[in-house]
Amino acid sequence: MAIQRRLLLIISFFAVAVSACNDASKQSSSAISASADAQKLPASNKTKKIALVLKTLTNPYFIEMExxxxxxxxxxxxDLVVKMASQETAVEQQIQLVDELIQTKIDALVIAPSDSQRLVPILKKAQLAGILVINIDNQxxxxxxxxxxxxxxxxxxxxxQTSSYQSAKFIADQIKAPGKAAIIEGIRTSENARMRTVGAERAFAENHNxxxxxxxxGNWKIDEAY
Structure with missing residues (x-):
């Protein structure tokens, strides 16, 4: 189910990107819920060129996303172009990838930013070039x-935050005697990592044991987390 949900989200953001390419001024700051209706696109004579920029392909999550x-x-x-950095902490490499894509005159850019703050200037540059920007995964x-x-x-x-809370609560509910817990976080400047930490903290705090x-x-790296 998790993979199916992920694939539906992918279809959803492509549908949003293709539709919005016809009117880039109608951008929305709202989160989009995945639905089958998102696959229905208006007719267009031009094949849209969309770039998907991921953090890396060393993580199974992003392999499924691609x-x-x-x-x-x-x-x-x-017309899809997929680019990715060598690792999730390679923020400058991801910035360079976006800069190179701007020069190719793509219609839309779908990006899972490695950093919630440092990617903003280059994405603003993309907007100024008339490229529709869609933000996925990490806000x-x-x-x-x-x-x-x-x-x-x-x-x-x-x-x-909710998914992390539910996962951590499942673990916490198994602890019936006094014990200790630790959290291995993702990249701390990433909003999704911060929200997952908040969710886990809340779940652990509910168990007085x-x-x-x-x-x-662990910077999203398996070896570093280990």
């Missing part, structure tokens, strides 16, 4: 967008 994106692009008649920082005078963007993702003794970042 697969879903390619399936959606085929179904929707989209851009609203305060940074405002300070950079970046136009609102559509954001598509899941409720990271548990004491949270440490929080360390």
């Amino acid at each position: 697969t879903g994106a390619r399936d959606a692009a085929k179904n929707l008649g989209v 851009l920082d609203a305060a940074t967008m405002k300070s950079q005078k970046m136009s609102p963007v559509t954001f598509i993702s899941v409720d990271n 548990l004491k949270l003794v440490a929080k360390e970042t």
Whole structure:
């Protein structure tokens, strides 16, 4: 079910991107809920060129995302370009990838930003070039967008705080005697990592047998987390 939901989200954001390419001024700052209706697109004589920029393909999550994106692009008649950094902490590399894509005159850019703040300036540059920007997975920082005078963007993702809370609560509910808990976080400047930490903290706090003794970042890397 998780993979199916993820693929449906992919189809949803491509549908939003293709539709909005016909009127880039109608951007929305609201989160988009995935639905089958999102696959219905208005007729267009031009094949839209959309770039998907991921954090990396060393994470199974993003491998599934690329697969879903390619399936959606085929179904929707989209010219898809996929780019990714070498690792999730390679923020400058992701910025460079976006800059290079701007020069190719794409119609829309769908991005899972490695950093919620540092990607804002280059994404504003994309907007100024007339490129529709769709934000997925990790939400851009609203305060940074405002300070950079970046136009609102559509954001598509899941409720990271709730999903983390439910996962951590399942674990916490198994603890019936006094014990200690630790949280291995993602990249701390990423909004999705922050919300997942908040959700886990809330779940652990509800069990009076548990004491949270440490929080360390694994930067989304399996080896570093280990």
